[in-house]
Amino acid sequence: MPLTRSKDILGQDLLGEHGGKLGAIAETFVDLDTGRIExxxxxxxxxxxxxxxYHPVPWSIVRYDPMAKTYQVDVSKDRFKASPSYDRAQIASADYAWDEQSIRYYDAPADIVAAS
Known part of the structure; x- marks a missing residue:
């Protein structure tokens, strides 16, 4: 089972369709019951x-390319820019239901556990 440290994920670029840079990974949210990144x-x-x-991206749509050492999603830059986004305070608060909004926006698999 390959493992990585959270500090090795933070700051990495998230690439979209055709390798375009969508942004930099600022945080990860982990489900404390399962220990999985959500x-x-x-x-x-x-x-x-x-x-x-800040754009929450469900982990279920992210893939890691070990050869290129990059995190990638099959999302265009335009779709990413239109995705739900929040300021730092909103991301820190469960009141905004950003997790549910992001799951719906990306039509992520239903087995994702809400981060709030």
Whole structure:
């Protein structure tokens, strides 16, 4: 079973369709009951770095390419930019139901456990 440290995930780029950079992985959310990562929180790419908007991406749609050492999703840049996004305070609060909104937006598999 391959393992990695969370610090080795944070800061990595999330790539979309055709290898385009969607943003940088800012956080991971782990289900404490199962110990599984449920979401990556990606700060969208901006002109001069990060955009200040955070996009939760269900882990179930993310794949890791060990040859390229990259995290990837089959999502276009336009679809990613239109995905639910939040500021830092909103991501920290379960009141925004960002987990449910992201699951619906990406039509992620139903076996995802809500992060809230």
């Amino acid at each position: 979401f990556l929180v990606v700060e969208g790419a901006g002109l001069l770095g990060g955009s200040g908007r």
